[in-house]
Amino acid sequence: MVRFTKTGKFLSYVFLTIYALIIVVPFAMIVLNSFKSMRELFMKPFSLPSTFRFDNFVKAWKFANIGTGYRNSLIVASVTVLIVILLASMFAYMISKYDFSFRGVMFLYTMLGLALPARLAVIPIFVLLRNLNLTNSLAGLVLVYSSVNLPFSIFILKNFIDAVPNELCEAARMDGAGVGYIYYKLILPLVKPALSIVAIVTFVNVWNDFFFPLILINDRSKATITLAVSIFFGEYSIQWPLLFAGLTLSIAPTVILFLIFSRFFIAGMTQGAIK
Amino acid sequence: MKVRTKYVLLFTLPALILYSLFVVYPLLDSLALSFYSWKGVGPKIFVGLKNFREMLFGNFSKEVFNAFFHNVYFFSLATVLELGLGFLIAFLLASKLKGAKLFRTVVYMPNMIPLVIVGFMWNLFLNPQIGLVNSFLKLVGLKALARPWLGDPSTALTSIILVNVWRHLGFYVLVILAAILNIPPDLIEAAYIDGASNWKIASRIVFPMVLPTFRTLLILLFIGSFNVFDMVYAMTGVQAGPFRKTDVLGTVFYRTAFGGLGSAYVDMGLGTAVTVFIFTIVMPLSVLYVFLIERRERSW
Numbered sequence: 001m002v003r004f005t006k007t008g009k010f011l012s013y014v015f016l017t018i019y020a021l022i023i024v025v026p027f028a029m030i031v032l033n034s035f036k037s038m039r040e041l042f043m044k045p046f047s048l049p050s051t052f053r054f055d056n057f058v059k060a061w062k063f064a065n066i067g068t069g070y071r072n073s074l075i076v077a078s079v080t081v082l083i084v085i086l087l088a089s090m091f092a093y094m095i096s097k098y099d100f101s102f103r104g105v106m107f108l109y110t111m112l113g114l115a116l117p118a119r120l121a122v123i124p125i126f127v128l129l130r131n132l133n134l135t136n137s138l139a140g141l142v143l144v145y146s147s148v149n150l151p152f153s154i155f156i157l158k159n160f161i162d163a164v165p166n167e168l169c170e171a172a173r174m175d176g177a178g179v180g181y182i183y184y185k186l187i188l189p190l191v192k193p194a195l196s197i198v199a200i201v202t203f204v205n206v207w208n209d210f211f212f213p214l215i216l217i218n219d220r221s222k223a224t225i226t227l228a229v230s231i232f233f234g235e236y237s238i239q240w241p242l243l244f245a246g247l248t249l250s251i252a253p254t255v256i257l258f259l260i261f262s263r264f265f266i267a268g269m270t271q272g273a274i275k
Numbered sequence: 276m277k278v279r280t281k282y283v284l285l286f287t288l289p290a291l292i293l294y295s296l297f298v299v300y301p302l303l304d305s306l307a308l309s310f311y312s313w314k315g316v317g318p319k320i321f322v323g324l325k326n327f328r329e330m331l332f333g334n335f336s337k338e339v340f341n342a343f344f345h346n347v348y349f350f351s352l353a354t355v356l357e358l359g360l361g362f363l364i365a366f367l368l369a370s371k372l373k374g375a376k377l378f379r380t381v382v383y384m385p386n387m388i389p390l391v392i393v394g395f396m397w398n399l400f401l402n403p404q405i406g407l408v409n410s411f412l413k414l415v416g417l418k419a420l421a422r423p424w425l426g427d428p429s430t431a432l433t434s435i436i437l438v439n440v441w442r443h444l445g446f447y448v449l450v451i452l453a454a455i456l457n458i459p460p461d462l463i464e465a466a467y468i469d470g471a472s473n474w475k476i477a478s479r480i481v482f483p484m485v486l487p488t489f490r491t492l493l494i495l496l497f498i499g500s501f502n503v504f505d506m507v508y509a510m511t512g513v514q515a516g517p518f519r520k521t522d523v524l525g526t527v528f529y530r531t532a533f534g535g536l537g538s539a540y541v542d543m544g545l546g547t548a549v550t551v552f553i554f555t556i557v558m559p560l561s562v563l564y565v566f567l568i569e570r571r572e573r574s575w
Contacts, residue, residue, distance in 0.1 A: 001460060002370040002476065003467065012367045019364065020381050022441070027384070029407055030396060045410045083293075091290035098278040106287060113298050115561035117502050120550040121301035123308060123532055123543050128301065147297035150290055170276060179282045208389035210505045215533065226389045230509070233395050240405065247396050251388050258387040262380040269386065270449050 027255070034060075034244035041240055056245035060232070063242070065220060066249050069228030076141045076224060077206040081199050083146040088153035088198065089161075089191070093183050095154075096161040097169055107158070113151030118144075119211050126215055136219045144216070145206045153198045156271070160194035161187060200268035207254065225250055309548040314541070326548035335540055339549065342515075342522040349436055349523065350500035356440045357496065358489060361447030366477055368448070369455045379452075382445035390442065394509025397438040401425050401510075425511055428520040435510050435521055439503075447492060454488040455481055487567075494564040501557050504529065524553050 004012060033041050034056055035049040061067060094100075095107050118125075125144060126135065134140030164187060172182050188195070213227040223231065229250045233243065258265050309326055313319040329335045364382070368375050385393065400407045403423030412421045424434045458481065466476050504525030507515060513530050515522035532546025 002366060002455075002463065002473065002481075004370050004473065008473065009370075009372070012370070012372060016364070016367060016372075016378055020378060023381055023385060023445075026396065026400065026441075029400070042405050045405070045407050046414065087290040087293065090286040094278075094283060094286040098276050098283070100278060100280070100283050106291070109299075110290070110294060111565055113294060115558070115565045116298075116302060116554070117498065117557065117561075118298050118301070119502065119504075120554050121298070121305045123547050123550075124301035124304035125297060127304075128297070143293070144297055147293045150294050150298075154290070166276070173276065179278060179286075183286075204387070208387075210389060210391035210508075214508075226391050229395065230391060233398075233509075240399065243395075243399060247392065247399075250392050254387045255384065258384065259380070262383070265387070266379065266383055266449060269383075269446065270453060 027251075030244055030247050030251070034241060034248045036241055038239065038241055041244075053241075056241045057249065060242045060245040060249060064228050064232035064246055065223065066225070066228060066246070068221060069223055069225035069250075070253070072138055072222060073207055073225040076138050076145065077203045079142050080145040080149065080206050081202050083142065084149045084153050084202050085195055085198060087146070088150055089157050089188065089195065090183065091150075092154050092157035092161050093187050096158050097164075097166065097182075097187075098179075107154075110151050110154050113148075114155060118148040122211070122215055125212075129216060135216050136222050138222060140216055141212060141224070144212055145202075145209070149202045149205060153202065156198055157191060157194050160191040164190050196264065197268045197271050200265060201271075204254070204265075204269065305547045305550055305554075308544055309551045311544040313543045315543050319544070322544065326542075326545045327551075329545065330548050330552060335545070338519070338522070338527055338540075339524070339552070341519060342524045342527045345432055345521065345523050346501050346503065348432065349439075349503060350497055352433070352436045353439060353443075353500060354493065354496050356437075357444055357447045358451075358492060360440075360444060361451050361492075362482070362485075364444075364448045365451035365455055366481060368452050369481075379449065382448050384445065385442045386446050388442070390505040391509045393438060393442045394506045397434075397441075398425065398510045401434060425521075426517055428517045431511060431516040432521045435506055438510070439506055442506075450492060451485060451488060454485040458484045491564065491567055494560050494567070497560050498557050498564070501553050524549060528553070 029046075032049060033045065035052045035054075036044075036056075037053065040050060091110070095103055129135045129140045129144070132140070134143065169182055169186065172186055177185070208226065209224075210226040210230065213224045214230070217223055217227060220228075220231065229246055232246050308319075310321060310323060311319040312322045312326070330339050368378065372378075388396075401409075401424040403409060403421075403426060406424075408424065409421040412418060422430060425431050462480060462484075463476060466480055471479070502525060503523050507521055507523055507526050508529070510516075511521045513526055515526045528546055528549040531540050531549060532543050534541045
């Protein structure tokens with residue numbers, strides 16, 4: 001543990017507080033200004049709103065189809081998480097616990113995807129989905145996101161499954177447990193923490209992504225939350241209070257969830273990059 | 276353990292098929308497509324190396340290299356700020372400060388907002404007429420500093436990078452903090468007993484010990500910096516600000532492949548050539564990244 005003298009401590013507090021304000025003040029500004037009228041926002045941008053008008057929220061919600069955006073993002077992110085967890089854990093389990101030819105090759109092959117940003121391949125993905133009639137569909141997004149999130153998930157899960165003692169699996173086998181039974185009854189419960197890391201990281205990645213919906217979705221009824229809000233910004237750029245209300249609505253769900261479960265989010269996201 | 280082939284296939288094929296179809300095949304197809312001229316519909320015309328010639332030496336090269344140097348600037352400034360400030364803040368947080376936990380939560384908060392939304396929100400804040408940044412400067416008597424941040428060619432790109440740092444810094448702080456807390460406490464204790472100053476401890480013990488983490492973060496920053504798109508798109512649009520002052524390879528790619536008002540080059544083939552270009556820059560370090568984390572795993 002690093003130690004500071006009294007003055008050192010004081011200076012640290014000053015510095016950290018300033019930095020915390022730089023983070024928190026913009027959030028507060030967004031929320032406060034979304035309750036104001038255009039005139040009030042212009043005259044007194046930093047003050048508390050004189051009256052809390054909720055009509056900005058109502059208008060923003062309707063205009064940008066925020067409800068549809070939430071619903072679509074929620075569907076896409078949840079289904080993706082389920083697919084990724086299932087396929088990645090099955091794959092990682094097989095690679096980690098059994099001997100068969102091409103095992104190493106298979107693992108390296110999937111690890112390639114960890115190194116290469118899939119967004120660079122977006123045109124062929126776009127063409128492929130168009131040929132499959134899956135542009136403008138949530139299913140298309142789910143397929144892309146599931147595939148793109150597989151390498152990292154396999155990587156994390158394999159590390160955790162490697163840590164499960166082989167003797168445990170062998171003993172289960174002696175008792176007559178099959179390959180599927182060991183996976184479902186032994187491995188999955190033991191690597192639950194890893195499964196939640198994978199779920200959080202995948203969910204946040206999908207929920208926050210803008211690039212793939214921008215290219216793969218044209219139909220406003222299929223827009224994810226990020227795309228819904230971006231359409232809004234393009235078309236409504238004069239009505240500032242509405243824009244602030246739109247921003248508040250788009251960031252509120254994740255920020256509230258984060259504040260409640262910050263410990264898990266932080267663990268999940270930092271594991272995600274470095275491990 | 277031994278296993279029958281049918282189980283191997285059952286457990287590995289679903290992942291392999293999905294990954295091959297939507298990641299590997301598109302990446303390879305990108306390479307192929309960069310040798311064609313194609314409007315997205317109609318015939319693909321094989322043009323050999325023409326796209327690459329155009330991109331590296333032709334008229335298009337001006338646009339590409341302008342953007343490339345912006346990516347380089349992006350990488351340099353973001354690295355200095357994120358690793359520098361990240362280390363400083365992590366070092367302060369590694370002490371027994373009250374409220375450190377709360378602080379960790381606060382610094383990480385911006386990471387939860389989509390990049391594109393961060394871009395939109397700062398776009399509003401930086402607006403020259405009623406943006407909050409200028410209003411704030413007036414409020415504290417620094418009116419002279421107020422300017423159209425994103426409209427001024429000299430500040431546009433730097434503003435975007437600073438917003439990017441605002442969004443990401445918390446992540447770097449936490450990763451570096453985790454690395455610092457991993458250092459055996461005895462090492463730091465012993466140094467204090469020998470009378471070392473905090474500066475000595477930071478520069479001679481903590482910094483060298485977290486160097487491997489810096490290496491990994493540096494690679495992530497590099498890959499990230501050459502793939503920037505969302506933030507630039509949200510803050511200055513596909514035309515990339517005044518005189519393309521904020522153009523990056525990502526926006527060049529988007530304009531070229533999917534069109535955009537005022538884009539002289541609209542061609543999916545030429546667009547993929549730009550991605551192949553990004554790819555060539557990022558690929559060696561990406562492979563190094565996988566190698567590094569793989570090796571770290573094994574040493575555990």
